[in-house]
Amino acid sequence: MPLDFTKPTPPSDDKRWKLVQATMRRWGNHHDALIETLHTVQESFGYLDNDALTYVxxxxxxxxxxxxxxxTFYHFFRLKPAGKHTxxxxxxxxxxxxxxxxxxxxxxQAYDVKPGETTADGQISVLTARCLGACGLAAAVVYDGEVAGKQDAASTLERLGKWVEQ
Ligand code: FES
Structure with a gap:
């Protein structure tokens, strides 16, 4: 059977996949990069779903x-989003x-959550990422997978407030 050299494509065009790809590249796309890569997926998306695992x-x-x-072996990996929104x-x-x-x-201050945590009501998980590849839009925040640029404390709290009101 001929070897298949086609590169799998990420599950979506979400910019966060670029971070995941960068991690894999750093390890020469070697299978030893598995744990490190899954860490990057979780750091960026908050959890690992079937699409992410299949792609990686x-x-x-x-x-x-x-x-x-x-x-499933390591307890720090999650297979489901922790909060309703990320x-x-x-x-x-x-x-x-x-x-x-x-x-x-x-x-x-507003929600008593630090990066990596979820609000007590399970509504919002807060995560951080190292460069989303949208530096021209700094400060960038991803709300439920949608990148928003030129964010500040006020615009972020306004956005989060809408989630909580729902
Ligand atoms: S998008 Fe590059 S530093 Fe934030």
């Missing part, structure tokens, strides 16, 4: 069963300069 397994050429094995604040250099830390601080 194909890209690193490991059996899907192995990806599931790793994802808010990913980019803390890369450009976004940091434009106030990413103020955004995180305002979320902490």
């Amino acid at each position: 397994a194909a890209a690193l050429r490991v059996p899907l069963s192995r990806a599931y094995g790793v994802a 808010c990913v604040v980019c803390t890369g250099t450009a976004c940091y300069i434009k106030g990413a830390d103020q955004i995180l601080e305002s979320i902490r």
Whole structure:
């Protein structure tokens, strides 16, 4: 059977996949990058779903069963989103300069959640990512998978407020 050199494509055009691809590239797309890559998926998306596991397994050429094995063995991996909504604040250099830390601080004050945590009511999970590849839009925040640019504490709290009102 001829070898298949086609590269699997990410499950969506969400920019966060670029972070995942960067991790895999750093490891030469070697199968040893599995845990590290799953970490990047979880850091960026908050959890690992079937599409993510399928994509990572194909890209690193490991059996899907192995990806599931790793994802379920380590308790720090989640297979479901923790909160109903996810808010990913980019803390890369450009976004940091434009106030990413103020955004995180305002979320902490308003909702008593730090990065990696979910509000007590299960509504919002807050995550951080290192450069979403949208530096021209700094500060960038991803609300439920949708990248928003030029964010500050006020615009972020307004957006989160809409989720909580629903
Ligand atoms: S540093 Fe935030 S998008 Fe690049």
